[in-house]
Amino acid sequence: xxxxxxxxxxxxxxxxxxxxxxxxxxxxxxxxxxxxxxxxxxxxxxxxxxxxxxxxxxxxxxxxxxxxxxxxxxxxxxxxxxxxxxxxxxxxxxxxxxxxxxxxxxxxxxxxxxxxxxxxxxxxxxxxxxxxxxxxxxxxxxxxxxxxxxxxxxxxxxxxxxxxxxxxxxxxxxxxxxxxxxxxxxxxxxxxxxxxxxxxxxxxxxxxxxxxxxxxxxxxxxxxxxxxxxxxxxxxxxxxxxxxxxxxxxxxxxxxxxxxxxxxxxxxxxxxxxxxxxxxxxxxxxxxxxxxxxxxxxxxxxxxxxxxxxxxxxxxxxxxxxxxxxxxxxxxxxxxxxxxxxxxxxxxxxxxxxxxxxxxxxxxxxxxxxxxxxxxxxxxxxxxxxxxxxxxxxxxxxxxxxxxxxxxxxxxxxxxxxxxxxxxxxxxxxxxxxxxxxxxxxxxxxxxxxxxxxxxxxxxxxxxxxxxxxxxxxxxxxxxxxxxxxxxxxxxxxxxxxxxxxxxxxxxxxxxxxxxxxxxxxxxxxxxxxxxxxxxxxxxxxxxxxxxxxxxxxxxxxxxxxxxxxxxxxxxxxxxxxxxxxxxxxxxxxxxxxx
Amino acid sequence: xxxxxxxxxxxxxxxxxxxxxxxxxxxxxxxxxxxxxxxxxxxxxxxxxxxxxxxxxxxxxxxxxxxxxxxxxxxxxxxxxxxxxxxxxxxxxxxxxxxxxxxxxxxxxxxxxxxxxxxxxxxxxxxxxxxxxxxxxxxxxxxxxxxxxxxxxxxxxxxxxxxxxxxxxxxxxxxxxxxxxxxxxxxxxxxxxxxxxxxxxxxxxxxxxxxxxxxxxxxxxxxxxxxxxxxxxxxxxxxxxxxxxxxxxxxxxxxxxxxxxxxxxxxxxxxxxxxxxxxxxxxxxxxxxxxxxxxxxxxxxxxxxxxxxxxxxxxxxxxxxxxxxxxxxxxxxxxxxxxxxxxxxxxxxxxxxxxxxx
Numbered sequence: 035x036x037x038x039x040x041x042x043x044x045x046x047x048x049x050x051x052x053x054x055x056x057x058x059x060x061x062x063x064x065x066x067x068x069x070x071x072x073x074x075x076x077x078x079x080x081x082x083x084x085x086x087x088x089x090x091x092x093x094x095x096x097x098x099x100x101x102x103x104x105x106x107x108x109x110x111x112x113x114x115x116x117x118x119x120x121x122x123x124x125x126x127x128x129x130x131x132x133x134x135x136x137x138x139x140x141x142x143x144x145x146x147x148x149x150x151x152x153x154x155x156x157x158x159x160x161x162x163x164x165x166x167x168x169x170x171x172x173x174x175x176x177x178x179x180x181x182x183x184x185x186x187x188x189x190x191x192x193x194x195x196x197x198x199x200x201x202x203x204x205x206x207x208x209x210x211x212x213x214x215x216x217x218x219x220x221x222x223x224x225x226x227x228x229x230x231x232x233x234x235x236x237x238x239x240x241x242x243x244x245x246x247x248x249x250x251x252x253x254x255x256x257x258x259x260x261x262x263x264x265x266x267x268x269x270x271x272x273x274x275x276x277x278x279x280x281x282x283x284x285x286x287x288x289x290x291x292x293x294x295x296x297x298x299x300x301x302x303x304x305x306x307x308x309x310x311x312x313x314x315x316x317x318x319x320x321x322x323x324x325x326x327x328x329x330x331x332x333x334x335x336x337x338x339x340x341x342x343x344x345x346x347x348x349x350x351x352x353x354x355x356x357x358x359x360x361x362x363x364x365x366x367x368x369x370x371x372x373x374x375x376x377x378x379x380x381x382x383x384x385x386x387x388x389x390x391x392x393x394x395x396x397x398x399x400x401x402x403x404x405x406x407x408x409x410x411x412x413x414x415x416x417x418x419x420x421x422x423x424x425x426x427x428x429x430x431x432x433x434x435x436x437x438x439x440x441x442x443x444x445x446x447x448x449x450x451x452x453x454x455x456x457x458x459x460x461x462x463x464x465x466x467x468x469x470x471x472x473x474x475x476x477x478x479x480x481x482x483x484x485x486x487x488x489x490x491x492x493x494x495x496x497x498x499x500x501x502x503x504x505x506x507x508x509x510x511x512x513x514x515x516x517x518x519x520x521x522x523x524x525x526x527x528x529x530x531x532x533x534x535x536x537x538x539x540x541x542x543x544x545x546x547x548x549x550x551x552x553x554x555x556x557x558x559x560x561x562x563x564x565x566x567x568x569x570x571x572x573x574x575x576x577x578x579x580x581x582x583x584x585x586x587x588x589x590x591x592x593x594x595x596x597x598x599x600x601x602x603x604x605x606x607x608x609x610x611x612x613x614x615x616x617x618x619x620x621x622x623x624x625x626x627x628x629x
Numbered sequence: 630x631x632x633x634x635x636x637x638x639x640x641x642x643x644x645x646x647x648x649x650x651x652x653x654x655x656x657x658x659x660x661x662x663x664x665x666x667x668x669x670x671x672x673x674x675x676x677x678x679x680x681x682x683x684x685x686x687x688x689x690x691x692x693x694x695x696x697x698x699x700x701x702x703x704x705x706x707x708x709x710x711x712x713x714x715x716x717x718x719x720x721x722x723x724x725x726x727x728x729x730x731x732x733x734x735x736x737x738x739x740x741x742x743x744x745x746x747x748x749x750x751x752x753x754x755x756x757x758x759x760x761x762x763x764x765x766x767x768x769x770x771x772x773x774x775x776x777x778x779x780x781x782x783x784x785x786x787x788x789x790x791x792x793x794x795x796x797x798x799x800x801x802x803x804x805x806x807x808x809x810x811x812x813x814x815x816x817x818x819x820x821x822x823x824x825x826x827x828x829x830x831x832x833x834x835x836x837x838x839x840x841x842x843x844x845x846x847x848x849x850x851x852x853x854x855x856x857x858x859x860x861x862x863x864x865x866x867x868x869x870x871x872x873x874x875x876x877x878x879x880x881x882x883x884x885x886x887x888x889x890x891x892x893x894x895x896x897x898x899x900x901x902x903x904x905x906x907x908x909x910x911x912x913x914x915x916x917x918x919x920x921x922x923x924x925x926x927x928x929x930x931x932x933x934x935x936x937x938x939x940x941x942x943x944x945x946x947x948x949x950x951x952x953x954x955x956x957x958x959x960x961x962x963x964x965x966x967x968x969x970x971x972x973x974x975x976x977x978x979x980x981x982x983x984x985x986x987x
Binding site for chain 2: 069144145202204207374378
């Protein structure tokens with residue numbers, strides 16, 4: 035019998051040999067050729083631009099000079115002469131737009147072009163300080179208060195009193211009076227202005243409300259004074275996540291291949307442990323991912339931080355790939371579940387890191403750490419723990435579930451996805467100690483619940499305020515009720531006789547205890563910062579008083595379970611909805627200040 | 630080729646798609662991507678430019694004015710967005726740290742017509758969403774002050790730009806280009822990309838599960854089987870595109886030229902499906918086929934988008950009713966390429982049948 039480590043290494047070696055021999059020979063040269071082609075095409079596109087919004091608007095101009103303002107903008111088709119039906123008619127100083135949505139949009143496009151035209155003129159002015167007589171030097175102050183205080187968007191102390199100056203509570207700290215000297219030469223400033231003039235891309239068109247960070251850092255002209263959009267974040271997410279997604283596909287497919295025509299039977303009948311098979315097969319892909327991440331991080335710098343931040347994400351993707359490879363019935367299902375999963379996971383990583391320097395929600399994405407490291411924002415080991423905790427825990431739980439279920443019965447049966455998930459959960463229920471199992475299942479579902487709820491938070495963030503809160507409350511309640519009842523549902527389907535009234539009550543109690551303990555452990559420990567914002571309050575009300583959430587969690591689980599008992603498993607969705615409405619109504623009442 | 634056989638296969642595949650509920654996942658995915666991109670644009674715009682979503686409330690922010698007097702103080706008060714306090718710098722910065730202020734402005738005693746520029750120091754809180762909002766409101770005031778200073782120094786400016794008197798901004802126009810210029814082509818082409826990935830799974834599955842032999846031992850030929858799968862993947866594209874357009878229209882987004890849009894999407898999607906069918910027939914193994922296809926797709930998409938009057942651009946123009954009749958020419962050209970592609974694929978199928986299956 036080989037030691038576990040040897041087993042893993044053996045399987046890993048087999049996996050490398052297998053993928054090297056089964057992959058058709060021409061794949062590598064074709065891939066290389068396509069990659070070269072991709073570089074060529076990208077280069078060409080950068081030259082010619084993306085022609086997606088070309089010729090959306092028409093404009094009539096009175097002279098060639100006027101036409102020059104918008105001639106470089108492909109969105110406009112420019113006609114000489116100011117007669118005729120055009121979206122926009124420009125005869126300086128007059129400008130006229132058709133009174134339609136398109137006309138207004140054309141006017142908006144013209145406005146940006148005109149600003150750019152003026153800027154270009156001023157940037158070439160001999161006396162730069164006559165054209166740009168005002169410069170703003172931004173100094174950032176670190177708030178002494180916890181920055182969650184105002185991040186809900188509302189002021190701290192209500193409307194300011196216009197008749198009395200605010201008086202600080204603490205002793206006044208001396209501040210050096212800033213000098214009136216600018217510290218840059220005219221030509222340094224001009225060079226920077228000319229560079230930022232060229233920052234016009236299709237992306238910038240959408241984000242014209244936000245400007246990039248210039249080389250002069252916090253020294254800007256008034257019109258550059260907009261919060262910087264961390265373009266780094268956008269690029270980073272795709273640079274780091276895309277290879278991970280791609281490589282995890284190969285792992286997923288390798289697992290799926292074992293199931294085709296029962297090929298994996300030989301492997302399963304060998305004395306190798308399932309955990310050794312799963313981890314051994316994963317090893318080559320893990321090594322590739324780490325290597326790719328390390329290479330990519332050479333371009334961004336901060337290799338150590340990048341690896342540390344991306345590693346839990348890699349594990350999470352691999353764990354999910356394993357589960358999908360084990361559960362999918364067909365290639366089609368495999369494709370869609372994996373694309374869906376990776377889209378959701380990518381946006382989970384992506385959205386929050388956009389707000390890296392603005393909003394506390396960025397704390398839920400490990401990629402924010404990389405941005406922090408690049409920007410030089412300090413963070414502690416505890417911060418690293420906050421950022422990555424959910425990924426470590428969920429990856430570990432997923433691996434555990436898959437290893438337990440890595441057997442013939444699960445691998446070679448083709449059940450619909452819903453059934454499969456139920457089976458996987460059912461495998462965690464012990465016949466002897468069903469309540470202890472329910473307690474455990476609920477406890478371990480908490481990290482997933484939290485991830486799903488944070489995802490919701492991220493998605494609903496852009497609805498107008500009261501609506502987003504209400505939607506969040508009910509959707510979050512639904513997810514919680516779902517997680518709480520899923521173990522009971524799994525039992526109820528396999529052993530309908532289990533649901534006696536006594537067991538219904540005990541099961542609800544077990545679920546309640548598991549959920550509460552999990553919530554306490556995880557939320558209190560990790561993301562207290564998020565839970566303190568208004569949105570957090572919507573998600574995590576139950577942390578405040580103990581007996582209230584106990585009753586709430588019990589009631590929710592009890593409603594679902596009793597409905598399951600009375601009306602059978604077919605009414606499960608309806609039971610869930612009813613329980614979440616009760617749950618949501620309670621939370622709403624709580625938040626709107628009923629108590 | 631017997632069209633009835635093709636129809637049988639098409640029906641079988643459509644039933645399988647329906648039974649596995651993959652199509653529901655696919656639609657969820659598209660919905661998610663639409664939300665994703667809407668969030669990016671609408672959410673970000675709202676975040677940085679609160680006026681984009683009107684009624685954000687006329688909240689007034691407390692700011693401290695320190696340093697030498699200047700017309701800026703008056704401009705700040707006139708804007709109505711701020712409550713301005715005259716304070717000394719140290720007290721103001723300490724109050725800012727305690728969040729009793731939103732920003733502190735320090736103005737030097739540089740003369741308005743001096744050789745050097747006026748350098749204002751702005752103290753603001755880092756990592757704060759409210760500061761972002763305050764900064765974007767302060768920007769407008771600073772720009773007004775800049776224009777004033779520029780006027781004073783006007784005799785030193787040599788260039789003579791064309792002056793256009795721009796009317797005030799109309800609220801609610803921020804998202805026109807996003808909706809028509811990005812969201813619509815994205816949503817309409819998503820089903821095409823999904824179908825192209827779908828056909829690879831359908832074909833390689835038959836090879837990897839060794840079910841091809843069984844299938845062609847029936848009266849159905851190999852070519853009929855593949856064409857049946859192609860048409861199953863194809864028919865769901867215009868249906869989904871039509872549903873998206875329908876949803877847009879229900880939401881009050883007027884879409885012009887629906888019929889030509891659907892025609893363009895159909896031709897383009899069939900081309901993509903043909904491309905992936907070639908790849909699938911060549912490799913007959915999912916991992917390699919999907920890998921090569923997804924890389925090739927990126928190359929093709931980027932390449933096509935860099936051409937003028939590409940199908941995506943035409944769909945944008947058609948949806949806003951700005952397309953001329955030249956889009957028919959493009960459509961005819963695409964249809965020509967499509968016909969050639971279909972003929973080539975048909976030949977290739979026979980080659981595969983002869984070499985791989987005997």
